[in-house]
Amino acid sequence: MIDSDVSIDIKDLTRYYKGNHIPALDQVSLQVRKGDIFGLLGPNGAGKTTMIRILCGLLSPTNGEVTIEGYSLKNEKAFIRKIIGVVPQDIALYSSLTARENLSVYGGICGLKGRFLKERIKELLPVFGLEKSADRHVEHFSGGMKRRLNLIAGLLHMPRILFLDEPTVGIDVHSRNVILENLREINRNGTTMVYTSHYLEEAENLCSYITIIDEGRIITRGTLAEIMERSGSCTSLVDVFLSLTGKTLRD
Numbered sequence: 001m002i003d004s005d006v007s008i009d010i011k012d013l014t015r016y017y018k019g020n021h022i023p024a025l026d027q028v029s030l031q032v033r034k035g036d037i038f039g040l041l042g043p044n045g046a047g048k049t050t051m052i053r054i055l056c057g058l059l060s061p062t063n064g065e066v067t068i069e070g071y072s073l074k075n076e077k078a079f080i081r082k083i084i085g086v087v088p089q090d091i092a093l094y095s096s097l098t099a100r101e102n103l104s105v106y107g108g109i110c111g112l113k114g115r116f117l118k119e120r121i122k123e124l125l126p127v128f129g130l131e132k133s134a135d136r137h138v139e140h141f142s143g144g145m146k147r148r149l150n151l152i153a154g155l156l157h158m159p160r161i162l163f164l165d166e167p168t169v170g171i172d173v174h175s176r177n178v179i180l181e182n183l184r185e186i187n188r189n190g191t192t193m194v195y196t197s198h199y200l201e202e203a204e205n206l207c208s209y210i211t212i213i214d215e216g217r218i219i220t221r222g223t224l225a226e227i228m229e230r231s232g233s234c235t236s237l238v239d240v241f242l243s244l245t246g247k248t249l250r251d
């Protein structure tokens with residue numbers, strides 16, 4: 001990959017958590033290409049959320065280097081925060097506020113204000129089917145509505161790069177469909193995405209590049225076609241996943 005094609009460059013990334021002598025990430029090196037939907041897959045505890053939290057600047061690595069769009073994560077975190085969006089695995093919303101109020105708070109954190117923020121909220125609520133619920137308190141929302149609102153919160157400032165940690169977990173087919181269709185559209189408009197999920201069929205359909213990690217290390221990577229070509233008799237990504245990670249439970 002030539003440098004101008006690279007969105008995220010990760011070199012030898014290692015992270016130990018306090019009290020654990022086994023690293024959650026173990027010298028991981030990878031590159032995310034601009035415009036890709038990069039699927040970061042792996043069993044429970046593989047290190048996916050650790051990786052996303054580091055890339056967003058929420059967690060420091062023990063070792064290793066990350067550059068995003070050519071900027072060093074270590075030295076230029078404030079700038080990087082402006083060009084990335086994060087949709088965390090654990091829904092982060094204020095239940096006593098309405099959908100619109102939640103988005104105002106998140107927009108404010110990203111430095112948006114006034115009319116622009118208002119318009120942006122007004123534009124995104126209907127895209128994710130929440131216009132009628134805009135002024136309802138989030139505590140009365142279904143799981144799918146919360147996921148969709150969580151997603152809007154990460155999109156308000158039009159990030160060039162979007163980190164999505166299990167954005168479709170635990171929701172019905174309709175919510176899933178709305179989320180995936182919109183993610184595709186946002187990607188077509190130029191946003192690079194790093195996406196984690198346990199729904200491997202979803203990843204097969206959505207991702208232009210896939211990396212599977214296990215116990216903090218990369219175990220395979222490539223386009224779906226490349227991974228399947230190397231996989232011998234496997235007929236799906238689920239087969240490949242089980243053959244590479246084994247069938248034992250992880251937690």
Ligand SMILES: Nc1ncnc2c1ncn2[C@@H]1O[C@H](COP(=O)(O)OP(=O)(O)OP(=O)(O)O)[C@@H](O)[C@H]1O
Pocket residue numbers: 017018020024042043044045046047048049050051089
């Ligand atoms: N705050 C923490 N303190 C100690 N250990 C942690 C902490 N967070 C994660 N770990 C450990 O680090 C490893 C990687 O966890 P991580 O949450 O990154 O995995 P994951 O791939 O996101 O898993 P899941 O699919 O369950 O979300 C696991 O062994 C986990 O127990």
Ligand SMILES: [Mg+2]
Pocket residue numbers: 048049050089165
């Ligand atoms: Mg996780």
